[in-house]
Amino acid sequence: MVGSFALLASFSAHVVQAQDADALPDYIKEEFGFPPAVPDGPLSPAMQFALRVAFVDSVVLSTWDENQTLALAEIAESEDPRLVWLISDLMRFVPSQQLNAALTNAAAQLFGKQLPLENSWGVVTDHLIAWDVPAPPDYLKFKRAIFTGIVPGWDRIFDEGDLDWRLVSWGGVLIDDRPYDTTDDGCNCIPAADNPEVSSAEDATWLKDDDIVFGIEINGEYRAYPRRIMEVREMVNDTLGGRNLGIPYCTLCGAAQAYFTDGLPEGVERPILRTSGLLSRSNKVMYDLNTYSVFDTFLGHAVTGELAEKKVQLKQATVITTNWGTWKETYPQTTVLLERYALGRDPDFRNGRDADGPIFPVGDVDPRLPVHEDIIGVITASGKPVAFQRSKALVALQRGDAIAVENVRLKLDAGGIRAVDIDGSDAGSHQAFWFAWSQFHPETELWSQ
Numbered sequence: 001m002v003g004s005f006a007l008l009a010s011f012s013a014h015v016v017q018a019q020d021a022d023a024l025p026d027y028i029k030e031e032f033g034f035p036p037a038v039p040d041g042p043l044s045p046a047m048q049f050a051l052r053v054a055f056v057d058s059v060v061l062s063t064w065d066e067n068q069t070l071a072l073a074e075i076a077e078s079e080d081p082r083l084v085w086l087i088s089d090l091m092r093f094v095p096s097q098q099l100n101a102a103l104t105n106a107a108a109q110l111f112g113k114q115l116p117l118e119n120s121w122g123v124v125t126d127h128l129i130a131w132d133v134p135a136p137p138d139y140l141k142f143k144r145a146i147f148t149g150i151v152p153g154w155d156r157i158f159d160e161g162d163l164d165w166r167l168v169s170w171g172g173v174l175i176d177d178r179p180y181d182t183t184d185d186g187c188n189c190i191p192a193a194d195n196p197e198v199s200s201a202e203d204a205t206w207l208k209d210d211d212i213v214f215g216i217e218i219n220g221e222y223r224a225y226p227r228r229i230m231e232v233r234e235m236v237n238d239t240l241g242g243r244n245l246g247i248p249y250c251t252l253c254g255a256a257q258a259y260f261t262d263g264l265p266e267g268v269e270r271p272i273l274r275t276s277g278l279l280s281r282s283n284k285v286m287y288d289l290n291t292y293s294v295f296d297t298f299l300g301h302a303v304t305g306e307l308a309e310k311k312v313q314l315k316q317a318t319v320i321t322t323n324w325g326t327w328k329e330t331y332p333q334t335t336v337l338l339e340r341y342a343l344g345r346d347p348d349f350r351n352g353r354d355a356d357g358p359i360f361p362v363g364d365v366d367p368r369l370p371v372h373e374d375i376i377g378v379i380t381a382s383g384k385p386v387a388f389q390r391s392k393a394l395v396a397l398q399r400g401d402a403i404a405v406e407n408v409r410l411k412l413d414a415g416g417i418r419a420v421d422i423d424g425s426d427a428g429s430h431q432a433f434w435f436a437w438s439q440f441h442p443e444t445e446l447w448s449q
Contacts, residue, residue: 129363161304209325
């Protein structure tokens with residue numbers, strides 16, 4: 001026996017075609033090497049059986065024995081790198097070093113290159129993403145069996161749609177599927193805050209002036225969402241200025257966003273946004289509690305389920321990343337969430353946990369900026385995504401320079417930066433890490449002075 005799955009106890013022939021390596025950017029080839037040849041065609045019945053034994057039966061039976069070992073050997077000898085996606089999916093949950101080594105060696109054989117055993121899941125997945133290795137036939141069926149066999153709460157999440165399931169991985173926490181407005185109910189998850197209570201700025205003596213907050217203004221009403229709270233909540237469903245909002249914060253992407261969850265097509269109930277416990281290229285995967293439709297967190301549109309069928313696209317409001325002292329001085333009428341929503345914790349993931357780079361696989365990163373460079377991202381009226389390097393834009397604005405791209409204008413706001421339209425209306429900008437913005441907007445323009 002190679003190992004066992006003590007998983008989440010606490011909670012036919014084919015023609016081989018070479019990938020077009022010449023189409024890959026040089027920086028990918030330099031970091032990851034050249035991709036292996038990739039099959040084009042269906043899986044044989046024998047291979048489908050091997051996949052079921054290795055990746056489905058092992059989870060259902062919560063074991064790994066000689067049958068799985070033989071199936072994995074057959075998979076490794078298949079010369080089909082597409083199957084490494086399923087190896088990667090299983091590796092994410094494996095607690096056994098011995099089994100992890102066996103899976104890593106199988107992936108290495110299919111890649112035709114040596115792979116380290118340390119952080120092997122991340123290394124394997126980075127290669128798959130960077131090389132853009134296609135998924136094998138029936139990929140979602142097998143992946144769904146792995147994930148839902150481990151966390152049954154995901155059974156309504158894994159659905160066909162406009163979502164690249166290759167890029168979806170486990171973020172290390174369980175799904176938040178608590179009913180709406182049960183903020184104080186405990187869970188083995190990242191618990192969203194619904195309709196949070198607020199206080200005046202004057203009464204928020206628990207906040208220090210240099211504490212980071214995410215400031216939002218809607219129809220003349222201002223509210224601060226302290227990062228200390230958002231680090232442990234990651235999702236708030238709120239009402240501000242007479243509008244319903246869903247506010248996700250992805251700690252891994254350094255991005256707080258605000259989506260309007262009203263004004264939607266007739267017959268669409270207000271989406272209640274929740275954290276699924278899943279990630280896509282190190283960005284949280286959020287879903288609607290009412291319909292279990294998955295949203296692209298960064299882009300704001302539904303990608304699976306009923307809301308995808310109705311083509312629901314959430315409009316975005318601007319989020320200002322600044323410090324509490326400057327925000328409350330600029331907008332003394334602001335309200336702020338109560339301290340109790342921080343659950344007694346005062347984390348600072350931003351400058352600690354992932355200081356050496358993303359801790360989850362993201363594949364290749366556009367090399368024009370460092371991965372964790374802060375940018376201000378916005379979409380112009382023509383649909384062009386534009387990223388402004390925050391540090392340079394801040395200096396230019398403080399100097400009095402005008403910054404404009406198409407209809408978008410940047411301006412200083414409470415120590416942060418806001419993008420507005422030509423008429424001064426909100427353009428829906430937010431701050432994020434460069435790696436996140438550039439991978440969800442691969443054609444983004446990068447502003448330069």
